[in-house]
Amino acid sequence: MNARAPLLELHDLRVTIGESQILQGVSFTVREGGITGLLGRNGVGKTTTLRGILGLVPRTGSVTLAQAELTALATYEIVRRGVGYVPEDRDVFAGLSVEENLRLAERPGAAHRYDLVYELFPELRERAAQRAGTLSGGQQQMVSLARALLNADNRILLIDEPTKGLAPLIVKRVADALRRAAEVATILLVEQNLAVAHRLVKDVIVLDQGRVVFSGDVEELIGDPVLARRYLGLAAAREVH
Amino acid sequence: MSTIVLLAVTGLGLGALYFLVAAGLSLIWGLMRVLNFAHGAFFTVASYAAWSASQALASASPWLQWFVALLVGMVTGGLFATLSEAVLIRPLYQRHIGQVLVTVGLALATVALVEGGFGSDPRPVSMPAWMSATSPLFGAAIANTRIVAIVAAALVLLLLLFFLRRTRYGLIVRAGVENRAMVSALGIDVQRAFTLVFAIGGTAAGLAGVLAATYYGTIDPARGTSMLISAFIVVVIGGLGSITGSALAAVIVGLLQQFLNFYAATGVGDFAVVILLAVVLLVRPAGLLGASS
Ligand SMILES: Nc1ncnc2c1ncn2[C@@H]1O[C@H](COP(=O)(O)OP(=O)(O)OP(=O)(O)O)[C@@H](O)[C@H]1O
Ligand SMILES: [Mg+2]
Secondary structure (H helix, E strand, O other): OOOOOEEEEEEEEEEEEOOEEEEEEEEEEEEOOOEEEEEOOOOOOHHHHHHHHHOOOOOEEEEEEOOEEOOOOOHHHHHHOOEEEEOOOOOOOOOOEHHHHHHHHOOOOOOEOHHHHHHHOHHHHHOOOOEHHHOOHHHHHHHHHHHHHOEOOOOEEEEEOOOOOOOHHHHHHHHHHHHHHOOOOEEEEEOOOHHHHHHHOOEEEEEEOOEEEEEEEHHHHHOOHHHHHHHHOHHHHHHHO | OHHHHHHHHHHHHHHHHHHHHHHHHHHHHHHHOOOOOOHHHHHHHHHHHHHHHHHHOOOOOHHHHHHHHHHHHHHHHHHHHHHHHHHHHHHHOOOHHHHHHHHHHHHHHHHHHHHHHHOOOOEEOOOOHHHHOEEEEOOEEEEHHHHHHHHHHHHHHHHHHHHHHHOHHHHHHHHHHHOHHHHHOOOOOHHHHHHHHHHHHHHHHHHHHHHHHHHHOEEOOOHHHHHHHHHHHHHHHHOOOOHHHHHHHHHHHHHHHHHHHHHOOOOHHHHHHHHHHHHHHHHOOOOOOOOOO
């Protein structure tokens, strides 16, 4: 295995919201290239970790992208360093058309990969004038993914449960899109569908109660029913075995 | 017939002034969730700045005087708003109670300062002879100041719609009204859009300040406050964050006030507006054209 260069590094990331310490010192490294999985049961802090990287929640600790410290920057400045975000709730702008959603995501100065976006999701071209709020869940997910894929200078994409609540056929298309996306950027993927995660991911990081409890190869985790059950829950473990 | 036309145009003229104040208020609330109680102060300061400018130009031609006053009023409104945002509101980002207190404070302080400097009595404004004259329309003699206010408000509505629908900053503002955090997660400095919206809202309020001076023939330190109250009602009825909603509601409120105050009794129109506000809040809490949810 050739060692890939570290791209995104978290060191002792802590997030406290109100009285509760949601992240209690999360440290991990995402290496350049491919898809790294960020797994764990419901409510362990996966979404909060992504939001912490982006500065969408107040946090302490350090986050670096290609050795450059991000923690002092505003969210928009972090994103401009080449971070794409696909949030858990998709967060498309319901009142804007599909085309406007994409245009808003265009970062000035970057090349825009409309060819890739429309190759993966041709319906976004057909529905360019449609209000995003009237799209199906799957189509909204496509808009959300497209916004992150669009900017050619994105170095890492933070993608939060992209297959959640989608029909099997759409899940497959999203998975295919993620594989294609991984050819042009590094991906940090939160995915509760273990079958999908298993197919896409090689390196995994597992969170439990706001801490990293496992970091290594996906086979090592999923191949071990005891580990899988302990960290991912019973139902998840059954899904793959 | 001529009475109806007169009442309609007068109501529309009033609605035009409400709209100019309400437009900025609505955008500011929609994007930043700031209830900007200082918006009436932008109006007031602009009208006094415009008045001072026209006094200073007393020997110039009346039209030049008026246009300079208009320009001074708009620039003053825009600058005052931008400054207020940067100095008072930005540091209180997301602390809503603090923002309410600070804008209420600014509004009170501004009125007090203006009264201190210019006295609390209304002062007459000078304007070109054409302005204080009337034009015939369907048999009614319509005061030209009404026509000026209506035309100006219609132009501002068109400009705002163009800004919102056709420019990148307009796109940012519309998206920011929905989900500010996600806009910044797309690499956009939402703060700059905030400042721009304050500048635009302040400029429109400044324009309203000058046009209201022409409309009423006087400037008055208290008028900004009553305008602000009417504008808040218009914004809520029209739907927070919706410019076309504000325009529609401003027309309804202006007409309702004029017609009922005339045909029922003075005061009934204003009362009816409050009833309308209550009904809208009960039946359509998001306002006539507001996004429900
Ligand atoms: N804004 C908030 N205020 C209070 N508690 C929060 C907030 N956001 C998250 N939490 C809590 O923090 C914990 C971690 O939440 P987070 O959404 O990061 O988990 P997750 O791993 O993404 O969960 P899921 O699999 O359900 O998406 C949860 O217990 C959640 O209830
Ligand atoms: Mg989550």
